[in-house]
Amino acid sequence: MERDLFPDSLVVGNDSKIVLCVLDGLGDLPGPGRKETPLEAAHTPELDRILPASSVGLFDPVAAGVTPGSGPGHLALFGYSPERYTVGRGVLSALGIDFPLQAGDVAARFNFCTLSDGRITDRRAGRIPTDTNKKLVAKLRTVTTPGDVRLFWETEAEHRGLLVARGQGLSGELSDSDPQVLGKPPLEVAPLTPTPAATASAQRFNQILKSAERLLASDHPANGVLLRGFASLPDWPSFDSRYGLRSQAVAKYPMYRGVARLLGMRVQDAYQDLDDACRLIRESWQEGDFYFLHFKDTDKAGEDGDFDRKVAAIEDFDSIVPRLLELGPDVLAVTGDHSTPARMKQHSWHPVPAVVHAPATARPDGRSHFGEGACRAGTLGHRPMSHLMSLLLAHAGRLTKYGA
Amino acid sequence: MERDLFPDSLVVGNDSKIVLCVLDGLGDLPGPGRKETPLEAAHTPELDRILPASSVGLFDPVAAGVTPGSGPGHLALFGYSPERYTVGRGVLSALGIDFPLQAGDVAARFNFCTLSDGRITDRRAGRIPTDTNKKLVAKLRTVTTPGDVRLFWETEAEHRGLLVARGQGLSGELSDSDPQVLGKPPLEVAPLTPTPAATASAQRFNQILKSAERLLASDHPANGVLLRGFASLPDWPSFDSRYGLRSQAVAKYPMYRGVARLLGMRVQDAYQDLDDACRLIRESWQEGDFYFLHFKDTDKAGEDGDFDRKVAAIEDFDSIVPRLLELGPDVLAVTGDHSTPARMKQHSWHPVPAVVHAPATARPDGRSHFGEGACRAGTLGHRPMSHLMSLLLAHAGRLTKYGA
Numbered sequence: 001m002e003r004d005l006f007p008d009s010l011v012v013g014n015d016s017k018i019v020l021c022v023l024d025g026l027g028d029l030p031g032p033g034r035k036e037t038p039l040e041a042a043h044t045p046e047l048d049r050i051l052p053a054s055s056v057g058l059f060d061p062v063a064a065g066v067t068p069g070s071g072p073g074h075l076a077l078f079g080y081s082p083e084r085y086t087v088g089r090g091v092l093s094a095l096g097i098d099f100p101l102q103a104g105d106v107a108a109r110f111n112f113c114t115l116s117d118g119r120i121t122d123r124r125a126g127r128i129p130t131d132t133n134k135k136l137v138a139k140l141r142t143v144t145t146p147g148d149v150r151l152f153w154e155t156e157a158e159h160r161g162l163l164v165a166r167g168q169g170l171s172g173e174l175s176d177s178d179p180q181v182l183g184k185p186p187l188e189v190a191p192l193t194p195t196p197a198a199t200a201s202a203q204r205f206n207q208i209l210k211s212a213e214r215l216l217a218s219d220h221p222a223n224g225v226l227l228r229g230f231a232s233l234p235d236w237p238s239f240d241s242r243y244g245l246r247s248q249a250v251a252k253y254p255m256y257r258g259v260a261r262l263l264g265m266r267v268q269d270a271y272q273d274l275d276d277a278c279r280l281i282r283e284s285w286q287e288g289d290f291y292f293l294h295f296k297d298t299d300k301a302g303e304d305g306d307f308d309r310k311v312a313a314i315e316d317f318d319s320i321v322p323r324l325l326e327l328g329p330d331v332l333a334v335t336g337d338h339s340t341p342a343r344m345k346q347h348s349w350h351p352v353p354a355v356v357h358a359p360a361t362a363r364p365d366g367r368s369h370f371g372e373g374a375c376r377a378g379t380l381g382h383r384p385m386s387h388l389m390s391l392l393l394a395h396a397g398r399l400t401k402y403g404a
Numbered sequence: 405m406e407r408d409l410f411p412d413s414l415v416v417g418n419d420s421k422i423v424l425c426v427l428d429g430l431g432d433l434p435g436p437g438r439k440e441t442p443l444e445a446a447h448t449p450e451l452d453r454i455l456p457a458s459s460v461g462l463f464d465p466v467a468a469g470v471t472p473g474s475g476p477g478h479l480a481l482f483g484y485s486p487e488r489y490t491v492g493r494g495v496l497s498a499l500g501i502d503f504p505l506q507a508g509d510v511a512a513r514f515n516f517c518t519l520s521d522g523r524i525t526d527r528r529a530g531r532i533p534t535d536t537n538k539k540l541v542a543k544l545r546t547v548t549t550p551g552d553v554r555l556f557w558e559t560e561a562e563h564r565g566l567l568v569a570r571g572q573g574l575s576g577e578l579s580d581s582d583p584q585v586l587g588k589p590p591l592e593v594a595p596l597t598p599t600p601a602a603t604a605s606a607q608r609f610n611q612i613l614k615s616a617e618r619l620l621a622s623d624h625p626a627n628g629v630l631l632r633g634f635a636s637l638p639d640w641p642s643f644d645s646r647y648g649l650r651s652q653a654v655a656k657y658p659m660y661r662g663v664a665r666l667l668g669m670r671v672q673d674a675y676q677d678l679d680d681a682c683r684l685i686r687e688s689w690q691e692g693d694f695y696f697l698h699f700k701d702t703d704k705a706g707e708d709g710d711f712d713r714k715v716a717a718i719e720d721f722d723s724i725v726p727r728l729l730e731l732g733p734d735v736l737a738v739t740g741d742h743s744t745p746a747r748m749k750q751h752s753w754h755p756v757p758a759v760v761h762a763p764a765t766a767r768p769d770g771r772s773h774f775g776e777g778a779c780r781a782g783t784l785g786h787r788p789m790s791h792l793m794s795l796l797l798a799h800a801g802r803l804t805k806y807g808a
Contacts (some may be wrong), residue, residue, distance in 0.1 A: 064785075072807040348798075
C-alpha cells in the first residue's frame, strides 16, 4: 500500500513523548432539559488547568454525518483514514475477542441460525444464550477440513461467533453464505475473484458448512450456521514504521487492544482500573514514545443513556490527569473515537472535542473549561479525525519542514 | 458512474421527513456603512426561535474562492459534488427554459451573431431584443436535417437560444463553432472523440449551421448563429435512488425545477408565492420524505444591489417557517446555493450560512440570531456544501453505522 505523503514523508525522530487518551464515545448532546453536555457539565479541574497551554478543536471521526464503529473510529485516531484503510468484519470480530489472528488466516463471523427443511426461519437462532453457544462451539470444534488447514471456532456472545481457517493458500475473497433474508436456504460461499485460491477456499468453506449442519441437525433452534464478512489481516504499514514511534497501547477491552495490535502497536495486558492504567504507563515509560490509553466507561454510560454516569466517568478520568502529567509528556491529548450521546444511547456522527496540551508549542484558545462548545472555534479547527496524528507529531517536534 | 462510499453505502430507510429550504444567493457582506449583512440585519423571529434545537455552520458551495452558477450550486446542495458531477451548458440551458430534454438528445446553446464577409463582427448581434430573437427562431424552425432527426430551436432571451437535436445515434461529443473572438469566421463543429456518431453529428450540425446562415442572410445584425456547449443528459444515479428518499421539488423558476428534474426528483408545478409553496408542500406531505423549497427573491435583490429588498425577502421567508414546522419535519434546513452580496450585484464564492434544525439530535450552538457571523463557529463546521446532504440524512436517522 502506498505511503501517505503527510505526515509520513516528514517524520523525524527525537526523544519526545506523546500520550493520547481516548475517552470512548466522549462527544455528546445537552441532556434533557439542560444546556450542557456531560463533558460541559463535568467538574474537570485538571483538564481545565492545562487549557492555558493547550489548543482545542472539533474532529469528525470519519466524514460529515458518518457514525463510525469502534474500528474505523480508532483507525482515524491513529491517522489511518477509515475510507482508505478498510478492514473486513471477520477481522474486527477476531480483534473483538482477542483472537491472535496471523497473516494468511481467513476469518469470518458466524451466526447460529434456525433451519427448517433447509430454509432459514431465524437468522439468529432465537438469540440462544451464550452458554448454549459455547456448548455448540465445542461440538463444531470436531469439524475437520482436508489438507494442512486448521479451524478455530470461537464463541462471541448469544448467537454470534468467529470461524478462522489457518493454513497455506487460503483466500478471504469470498461471498457470504448468509442471504440476510428468511425463507431461503443459506447461499453457497462463492469466490469473489477468479483465483485458484479463492475457488478452492469457497469449496472448502462449503464443505465445512455441510459438516457443521450435519453435526447440529438435532440442535434446534441452533441447527445451522451462516458465515459472513470473510477477511484476512490487511497488509498495512505499521504505526511505528509510519511515525517512527515506539507505541504502547494501554486498554482494558479486547476490541481496542485488537485494533492496536492490527497496527503493530505493542499492546500491554488489560488494565483493571485507571490507577492500574497509570501504573502500566509509568512502568513502561522508558520503552515508549507514544501511549494510547483507552477508557471505555464514557461510552458505556452513553450507550446506557446515563448522563450522570457519563459525567462521573469523565470526572474519574480527570482525576488521573496529574499522574500522566507527572511523567512529563511533551504532548498530552484527550479526545474520543466518536460521540455517544446519552440521549441517543448509541454512537453518533457528531464531531468530537479534543484538547492537545503541548506547553512548548500550543497556541492557547483562552477557554476556561474543556467541552464541545469551547472546542467549536479552537485553533485545531474542525477536521477529520485522521488529521489528529499529524498535529500530535508536529507538537512533539517530530515533523520536519516540507520543501525548502 | 460509481457510487460514492459516503453517504450512499450507509443509507437506510425510515419514516422521517426532511425539508431543505434554499434561499437563493443568501450569503452576503455587510452593507455600505453597516456592520451587518442582510441576514444579520433582518428581523427573523421564527428562524431565531429554532436555534436552541439547531446546529449552524458555513458551507462553501464548490471550493475555496469558487463562485458557482445555479447548476453547480444546487448540485452541491443535493450532495452531487460539482467537481465530479459536471453537466454541459447545453443541458443547463435546456433546464433553464424548462425544455423537456430526453435521453439521447443533444443540446447546445446558440448565440445570434453578426457576420460580415463571413467573419464575426459581434458575437451577440448587438444584443437584439428578445422579440426579434423569437421572430428569427420562428424562421430557424424551418431548417431541416436528414434522416429521422428532429430539431428544436428555442428562444432564451436577447441573443441567446437553445438548439436540441433528437433522434437515434446522435453524439454531444462536439466542439463549439463559437471561436470566442472577433474578426474570424465561425469554426467548423468537430468531433471530440473519434466515434462514427460524433463524426456524423459534427457533419450534421455543420449542415444545420449553413442552412441557418442562408436563412438569416438578410437579417443583419443577427445574420449568423454560433453554437457552444454541446451536451447530453448525464447518466447519474438519481437523488431518490442514492438516498432512499421520495423527493419533492417546490420551485417557481425553470432552472431550479430543471436541476431537480435532472436528478430525477418529483417536481411540482411552479408556485405563485410562498403561501402557495406551503400549500404544495402540505398537500403532498404524505407522498414525500424530502422537500426542496427554492426561494429566488433573495438572489434577485442581491443581483440588483438592493440591500433592503434582500432583508425584506429574508423576512418574507421567515414568516412561513412556522407553517413548515407545523407539518412536523424531523429535519428543517435553511441555507443558500451561494452568496450574492448586494454590494457586488453578482454571485460570489463567500461561504453560505446554514441552520439545521433537528430537535432530536442537534447539538445547539448557543446563538440567538441566524446570520453569517453566528454560523462561523458552529457545530456543523465550515465544509463543502456537498457534505450537507450527509448531515441532513444523519439527523434524520437515515445513515447506519460505518464499520463494526
